[in-house]
Amino acid sequence: MVKYQEIANELRNQIQEGVYKAGEQLALEREMCEQYGVSRITIKKAVDQLVKEGLVVKRRGSGTFVKSLANEDVHDISMANQFSGFSKVFEGHKVSTKVVRFDIIHPTAEVAEKLNITTDDFVYDIVRLRQVDGSPVVIEYTNMPIELIPGIKREVLEKSIYRYIEEQLHFKIQSAHRFIRALLPTPEEEELLQIEHGTMPILEVEQVAFLDDGRAFEYAKAHHRGDKQVFRVVSIR
Amino acid sequence: MVKYQEIANELRNQIQEGVYKAGEQLALEREMCEQYGVSRITIKKAVDQLVKEGLVVKRRGSGTFVKSLANEDVHDISMANQFSGFSKVFEGHKVSTKVVRFDIIHPTAEVAEKLNITTDDFVYDIVRLRQVDGSPVVIEYTNMPIELIPGIKREVLEKSIYRYIEEQLHFKIQSAHRFIRALLPTPEEEELLQIEHGTMPILEVEQVAFLDDGRAFEYAKAHHRGDKQVFRVVSIR
DNA sequence: GAGTGGTCTAGACCACCCC
DNA sequence: GGGTGGTCTAGACCACTCG
Numbered sequence: 112m113v114k115y116q117e118i119a120n121e122l123r124n125q126i127q128e129g130v131y132k133a134g135e136q137l138a139l140e141r142e143m144c145e146q147y148g149v150s151r152i153t154i155k156k157a158v159d160q161l162v163k164e165g166l167v168v169k170r171r172g173s174g175t176f177v178k179s180l181a182n183e184d185v186h187d188i189s190m191a192n193q194f195s196g197f198s199k200v201f202e203g204h205k206v207s208t209k210v211v212r213f214d215i216i217h218p219t220a221e222v223a224e225k226l227n228i229t230t231d232d233f234v235y236d237i238v239r240l241r242q243v244d245g246s247p248v249v250i251e252y253t254n255m256p257i258e259l260i261p262g263i264k265r266e267v268l269e270k271s272i273y274r275y276i277e278e279q280l281h282f283k284i285q286s287a288h289r290f291i292r293a294l295l296p297t298p299e300e301e302e303l304l305q306i307e308h309g310t311m312p313i314l315e316v317e318q319v320a321f322l323d324d325g326r327a328f329e330y331a332k333a334h335h336r337g338d339k340q341v342f343r344v345v346s347i348r
Numbered sequence: 349m350v351k352y353q354e355i356a357n358e359l360r361n362q363i364q365e366g367v368y369k370a371g372e373q374l375a376l377e378r379e380m381c382e383q384y385g386v387s388r389i390t391i392k393k394a395v396d397q398l399v400k401e402g403l404v405v406k407r408r409g410s411g412t413f414v415k416s417l418a419n420e421d422v423h424d425i426s427m428a429n430q431f432s433g434f435s436k437v438f439e440g441h442k443v444s445t446k447v448v449r450f451d452i453i454h455p456t457a458e459v460a461e462k463l464n465i466t467t468d469d470f471v472y473d474i475v476r477l478r479q480v481d482g483s484p485v486v487i488e489y490t491n492m493p494i495e496l497i498p499g500i501k502r503e504v505l506e507k508s509i510y511r512y513i514e515e516q517l518h519f520k521i522q523s524a525h526r527f528i529r530a531l532l533p534t535p536e537e538e539e540l541l542q543i544e545h546g547t548m549p550i551l552e553v554e555q556v557a558f559l560d561d562g563r564a565f566e567y568a569k570a571h572h573r574g575d576k577q578v579f580r581v582v583s584i585r
Numbered sequence: 586g587a588g589t590g591g592t593c594t595a596g597a598c599c600a601c602c603c604c
Numbered sequence: 605g606g607g608t609g610g611t612c613t614a615g616a617c618c619a620c621t622c623g
Contacts, residue, residue: 114611114612133562149613151615171621172588173622174590175590178562286415286585288402293552293572294574319421321415323407325404352592406609411607
């Protein structure tokens, strides 16, 4: 662990434990330099991390201040803005997966463009129903180029494709570009998600995911039951 | 404009104009130092900006590479992750506002906690219907402490509260913490948004917005017609 | 005017990737 | 082993806030 992360963690803990309360001013950057025995740029990197997480604001000419956050929001704030696959989000719960479809097809023109391949290439065409603690939560429609992500078997789908990519293929996942919408479920989706007709919308998360060399490796649409998923973001000017 | 922003803009333009294509490697950081006549940290800050925007990836030991993005996504990428009020988003369109409610009340316990005030304080209680080019698009439910944001009149509501806060009160808006969900509209909302019953979901954006001194100044829920709004995010590991 | 964070320098060493 | 980006230093000056 590098210095600026350690300092960021320490400051985050102090805020979450109430050492610094809502609205209070943090120690000055030049003071923290002495306190931690590091240079000012290192302190800046640490505090900038907290700004990105949404815990504090910096004002040139004044100082750094803790945001007036509700108690509940102070504690799980560092989870916002974060990238993670489905299995990761529900760690600790009993997650099961039903593979609804598992084929190889030519991608549509739209998917081909998103993945930077041609419609002559091949992609997996995967549909999975995810259940958490026995209740259906989300349907995931996934396309991945077989050339980039070879060797996917049914047992991989039943666990985590991301874990397979990182642990078996030794790729690193870098980012995801997401579009979020509200939709109504199709009749098939109502059945899979156990929704009584007309009583529940779908939160759609469309995403293109990227490896750390910049290649797009996944085009996916996740259709979440409206009552089971909330998407969280901290937007800074 | 500072150096690192100018360099970031120049690099972004080069990528958008195809000087650097998908998958290609950018000049090395040490090369760019000479090219632009700046130090390495300045180059790093510029390139890190593009990483945050989702245009490139950096790999220690290898270099910096342009992401394999679809053409459409390369060009408006810098708009993602950004904070902006409603009026800003629809700049250039004919926006009209119908003030449905404009009262002053005590906040609910939930809202009071989010705004860091008590239920004995007062907040504006505002409901507005926003129309773009004549079509209803979103209903905004807004609470703001009257003490922090005094002097709001009906004509402010019909334009932009944010512009009033920045231009009249001379506050700066720093950030918004958002929760995004899918909902079904209430009968009243169906009427206001001209939705035929049961044919369209709502994309709810719940947010607490903050001034640059860290104070929460707004609790709002925006209920967007499902067909009129997409929320866009770039998530990085 | 005093004090804050923002930017920038010129250099060093480290962790990691690829040959 | 050679080259990449990541971190860090010790210092300087600038832009801004506030009394």
